[in-house]
Amino acid sequence: MKIINKFREIISNKHEIARNWKKQGKPVIGWTCTYTPEEIIHAAGALPVRITGDLEGTKYADAYLPTNMCSFAKSCMDVALRKKYDYLDGFIASNTCDNYGKMYDVWRYHVKTRFNHMINTPHKNTGSSREFFYIELKNFKDLLEKRLGKKISGEKLKSSIRVYNENRRLLRKTYELRKKNPPVITGRETLEIVLSSTFTSKEEHNLILKQLLDEIEERSDLPEEKVRLLVSGGEIDIVEPIKIIEECGANVVADDLCTGSRYFWNIVEESNDPLKALTDRYLDQIPCPFTYQYQERFRHVMDMAKTFDVEGVILFPIKFCDTYLFDSPQLTEELKNQGYPVLNLEWEHSMTGVAGLKTRIEAFLEMIRG
């Protein structure tokens, strides 16, 4: 299976891909939150890339940031301080969680990307919040036009929406492969597939995805049959957490991750008012816990658990990620009421404490196997 390795390659070469794009004279825009309407960036002829961290420590970021903050955001900052993101033309953040919301300023002070912008994102999808977000998106579009010197016409926006929707449909199809037992692709591979789509052009990603879908059914190295799990959490931007779970003897066959299903689950309506369609899609997507309508995420987790026929659920937020951590006890309760065993874990981006995690995961799987 050569094609499945393509996604992993994109991830390892993500900075190079962005630099090559720049070499062709085209801009690169970094974004942080899944509430960023990438289509607008795409329509401006720029490459939108998701800002992620790495495993090289946070000694530079530690100089500016406190201990009690989410280590994912901190790692992103450290990567930037190591000048790995110096190719960015713009940095786009959202006030969607306190961690990244406040870190945006620290980024502005110390990373000094050419331009910075924060999309003022409502925390609910009703009433005037929708109108407000519409105006924000229009302002965002105007800003990009000004900073990148490119007009973003309605037609361009519509065609970007089509490209993005195609990617979403292909990813949904890819997820179907996990319904089989054993799943046709592993949880780690799935994460690589979704993550890689945020590091390269959607056009290219669509091509590879199509090829994957054509070839994958003939796969000879099928994953083994193991305990079927759903993993729920925020931005898992490195494969290690999923890798560890699978190495303990499970297949992650479904997820409720910001870097997984929630990134692409909802389609944008292809209508005459593309900005309105984007407003609706982003506000009505399977919500992140920072929002008012958190029950819809609970429902998503339940639906996924059911349709992907999982045997247990791991809630796996990162340490200090308040919005997820507040939801965990009640989500656990609801899942248990539905008969799913649940394991609550917190992880650190640096992947310290892995031994302890493994022991708890193994015990959990043991319990499921009965």
Add this chain to the structure above:
Amino acid sequence: MSEKKIENPLQTMRGFYRKHVEPFYEEAHRAKKEGKPVAWVASTTPIEILHAMDIIAVWPENYASVCAALQTSLKLCQAAERKGFSKDLCSYAKCVLGSIYEPVSLPAGGLPEPDFLIAATGACDTHLKWFQVVSRIYRKPLFLLDMPYNVTGVDGDNLEKTWIEHYKKQITEMIEFIEKQTGKEMDKNRLKKVVELSNKCNDLWTEIMNYRKETPCPMGAREAFSAILFMLSFAGTKRAIQFYEELRDEVKGRVKEGKGIIENEKYRLLWDNLPLWYNLGLFSYLRQMGAVVAVEAFSLVWAGKMDPSKPFESLARKHIPNYSNSSIDRKIEWFTWLSKEYKLNGLILAGNWGCRMMSIGEIDVRDAIQERLGIPSLVLDVDAADPRNSDMERVKANLRAFVEMLGKKK
């Protein structure tokens, strides 16, 4: 050295808990029994609207601080942790959740059950999340006041028009929500009266805060952290005015006499964020070294005169620029202004283990104030209500070293 001589306590503040806090919770419980609607409200909720609609509003944050001051917060935090809430969450939230899950010998008889809840996005993620949890436990509706974030860190006069418009509409939606809960319409005339009273309350508080600019400073942080309750919870009521008039008279008298809250004031400090409620003696520890906290970062954040003919717009201008809802630029501007106005020698930037909003960016604030004004800051790793997250020996050592350093600078 006799320790008592150093502090000159304010008469008005004597027995504050017994005279003002406890009766308030008693009243709320009584109102609940009589069938009056009780709302739980979060920081940055425009309280004037609730007073105008005759709603009993209780502040879980205030309750958490009360529990911490009465040394019960630790066991409440642990109760929430037993329910599965992470130990790194906001200790205010843990404290209140713990009081619901394990309601044993609670201060002031606990919080009365809410009929509905109102959270706002102006302070932190935590408020919405914590109130969602409560709303699920009691099966009571929650309204979220979705405030625009002050991305550019501007002050109340320079807000974007679209922000103000959105905020005004949110207030309208909030009123509709309350009307639906209570079946009673809001009375515009009553709101006008409340706004007038709120303005009076605000004037008095501002006057008191202005007296603290004098040297020696007539009132310290320990007093202010309690006294501000009236600004937060009772702005727009007569009792607030009564209380502040009394306090103002005493503080004013002190300024005339040249009598400070401590004898021999040597250093004037700012305290950022919340105090360590379970150890308010820390302020006395500072006072023993001749250091007085002349101003707290939050004390004037809630001040701001309202225009009775444009109450919603006034609320927007008052609440959107709160530094918790703004880019760090705003905090830097705000602290620069406070440092000059209050002739400060140093800033104490107290973090809060469970609070990202307060902790992230403190280092940049420290550096900016040092660079602009040459005034040093001390960044402290502490927690407002969970004593396990503050190493008191280290905190004291840090404070001592900081004050000694100020001494050398002088």
